[in-house]
Amino acid sequence: MFRHSLRTLVVGLCALTAASPAATAMALTGSVPGDQHLGAYTVTRALHARTLADLATGMKGEAFAYASYSLFAVQADREGRPAVGRLFRATADTELNEHLRQAAALAGTVGTDAADLRQAISGETYEHQVMYRRFAAQARADGDLMAARLFTELAADEGRHRDAFRAALRVVTTGRGTVPPPPVADPVTVPAGLPKVKAARTLANLDTALHGEALAHAKYMLFAAHARQTGNAALARLFEGTAKVELREHFAGEAVLAGLVRTTRQNLRRAVTGERLEATTLYPGFARRAAAVGDTAAARYFRDTAADEARHATAFQQALDRLR
Incomplete structure (x- = not known):
């Protein structure tokens, strides 16, 4: 995922980014349509408000990563670097269709x-x-x-x-x-x-x-x-x-x-920095907070996502190292 700006982390989300009110009022037992990766994260109790806020922050970052990496893929293609383009597109797909969908299901975003x-x-x-x-x-x-x-x-x-x-x-x-x-x-x-x-x-x-x-x-x-x-x-x-x-x-x-969008080299550097931050700081912090309030499914999601982001950082760094 792309690095969250400080403003994104500390400013409250507007009405569009808020989780569904049902998420705080009743048990969360639904899933996001079309997603096949949610079973491990299904919860049967209302989530803590802090956990919901962290999920909302994560969703915002994952959506931004998808949109940004999609543009970076086009730039890589323009520079004649199709392998990097494929890497950006594959990572973008994971951010949107796995990470964001899983967070949305946990938060009860779809009603x-x-x-x-x-x-x-x-x-x-x-x-x-x-x-x-x-x-x-x-x-x-x-x-x-x-x-x-x-x-x-x-x-x-x-x-x-x-x-x-x-x-x-x-x-x-x-x-x-x-x-x-x-x-x-x-x-x-x-x-x-x-x-x-x-x-x-x-x-x-x-x-x-x-x-x-x-x-x-x-x-x-x-x-x-x-x-x-x-x-x-x-x-x-x-x-x-x-x-x-x-x-x-x-x-x-x-x-x-x-x-x-900058050059592919610059785009890769920015992606590496962002993925590492999320793998080592952002998602582990979310996981600790969720575990502390008993939101075990969300904590597991945050830990798993942190591991994914670490793999993304490694893949982007390897692609950067191969550039001439």
Whole structure:
């Protein structure tokens, strides 16, 4: 997984990143649709609030790792390094389809279709009304006009997402009407390059936004899988289409301004640093806290994930050592 920024670790998550309220009110016995790696982590009691917060932090980092490594893979391909591209893609797949899914199942992130829509509406409302508007105003004040324009555009997009989810919720709860069609992403190409903003505040806001967009993509894909399980294909398509916008358009556009992608050598170095931090510090700390409050399944998940991240760090270091 990618290194968590200090801000990510210490700032409370917005409504979109919060675990399902059901996770703190009742036993967690469900699983995430389509995942075959959850049996060892199934729990039958409510998790401690600290454990839920640690799971939420882990999910945010895993989603960011998936999105970032996917871009790093494209850059490796551009440089004629297909083996490194395959390594980044394989690791990205593990972060999203094993680590994040397992954490989501433990946290009870996926609920009923109506609950999932309410969670999505809450997150989109916050980003539309508060986060992106504030980021745009701050970027404008700091002279980062490109970022201000992007944040303003994304605020409008998130408002449209909220409205579509509200309409879908009315259909789900009343049985009347039609779920809106999914939005169509306008993919953004992310070349290697330095940040295109000058203010530290703008760069920090881009980091926050990147993590949020990556998590929205991951969660909406989980919600889509659940909607398909319940037979609601139209809702699944809405979640999937919105997820693609969040990743291929919003995350990618912010990545360009943030200078997220560098040369493959630099990308590998950053990945090694992040994976080692999580293997030696982040996840072991989460595991100790979970064990101390009796959340044994979560503690086991954190320990297992730490071991995975150590293997990722080794693989990335070996790939770095082979570069000429």
